[in-house]
Amino acid sequence: MPGAPRGKIRPAFRQWRAGRPFWGGLLLALGGAEVLLTLKASLDVILHVGMQGLAGYLLPAVMLLCGVLILFNPSQRLFYSVIGVLVSLGTWLTSNLGGFFVGLLLGVVGSCLTFGWLPDQEPRVSRRQRRKQARAAEAVAQPVEREAGQTA
Known part of the structure; x- marks a missing residue:
């Protein structure tokens, strides 16, 4: 927001971030994005092609979607985190060993952070x-x- 003073944006963002499992959702979304990007890697870099077609692209897209939904709908965080950890583990088989383990680990850690987050703390x-x-x-x-x- 170019017209808003900087002093009012940061406290508003902090308040918004405090009411949701921000880091868990962000890590899960970043993990999904990383796995999607490694699917587009050149053939010299690809270790495991996995199931070609829908599953290779569907699971990281679901990871990315779960991460975004955690950020914008924190009331359903438990469901999204369970789906996120299952899908993250599934990318190990379908998407270049889970994006060379980086996307897999980001997704699992983000889902665990989200699952353990307490809103009333x-x-x-x-x-x-x-x-x-x-x-x-x-x-x-x-x-x-x-x-x-x-x-x-």
Whole structure:
């Protein structure tokens, strides 16, 4: 968006990304794209042609579709992740050993990340923020201890 200020796009994207299994869907989609690209490799690079025709192109396309659907429809993430891991493993037989194992691994890791994602989990607090909170709590507690020691 060329007209929008940069300061408002990044927080909006972070909020959108926090409400879905972003990295899992992205890895699954990248795995599908990688397998599709290796199908177009030259004959010198191809290790295993596999079943020619529909299956060689269908499975990576389903991987790519599942990754995109995970990003834009996270409520059905469990179904898409199970289908994604099964299809990713199926590309080992049909599409150049799963895109020379790179697409296969990207798809399996992305599906596993998606399957393990919890939507209602509190966002993680960085170590720096935890230390800052601990120092603030300690600073508040010390004057109270001094006052208690003076009155006793």
